[in-house]
Amino acid sequence: MKVLQTKQFTKTKSNMKTLMLMSAITLFVTSACHQQSADEKAINKTIHTFSKAGDEYDAGLLELTLDTNFRIVMNRLFGSPDVSIMPREVYLEKIRTKEYGGDSRQVQVESVNINETTACARVRFIGREMTFVSILNLVKDPRGVWKLVSEMPVPK
Template sequence: MKHLIIILISSLAWVQVSKSQSIMKKENVENVVKQFVQGANQRLVEQVDSVLDDNFRAVVNRAFGNDRLMLISKPVYLDMLSEGKLGGDNRTIEFLWTDITGNNALVKARLTGKATVFTTYISLVRNKENQWLIVSDQPHIEQVSDD
């Protein structure tokens, strides 16, 4: 009976530790997304650069009535940000879901600004230094109507 109780207590402790680690991973991933969005909002190129993997791509499909698929590399994205072609809005972030499997994470978020609403999928990877970095941003962009 003592052994059964010890096993039960150990199992419950392991579940709690596992759950805590899972919550911490989710918070870490979502904090990286917040840094990305807040950095873009304020056009803080260094802050955005610090959370993007070197292989980052923004995948913008058929935005603003356009029929094109645009793939924007990290250097081009950062240049557009510094030139004021991106960002500069005070968008709020609503996390719709966050899924983490091993060293990969996918976040679906809604970013609401003055003129646009982005529903975006942000893909992250955890590198060997245990740092989460964004490898892709795939937004669906809608303009806010004035009515």
């Protein structure tokens, strides 16, 4: 009888170790997913703020969402054979003068890939006049704020 109790105790002890190991792994994976989830939420918020600010001609709000190195890279846009680059200040001026913006776009974030303090998102901006699919590159600043560093739009 004593030998049977010892075997049961050993088996229970082994099961307990396995349960504790599995719990630790689950906690670790959940923590990692939670962090990525928090970053994804922040990135989504930045993207939606970027769109809203452009739609409402709000250059001040745009300045908060754009990194100082922001630029729009337009590859053969609207039939052009060239790659054109629009710096941040030119883009902001076009918003201020209402040459750009003023639409009411629906935003669909199709994918987000995070690599520590950098990220890339594929976003569909659906407006009344035109739809764009853009690749947005973002950076996380030292304060933990996600900002856009580039947009590569393609009209659809």
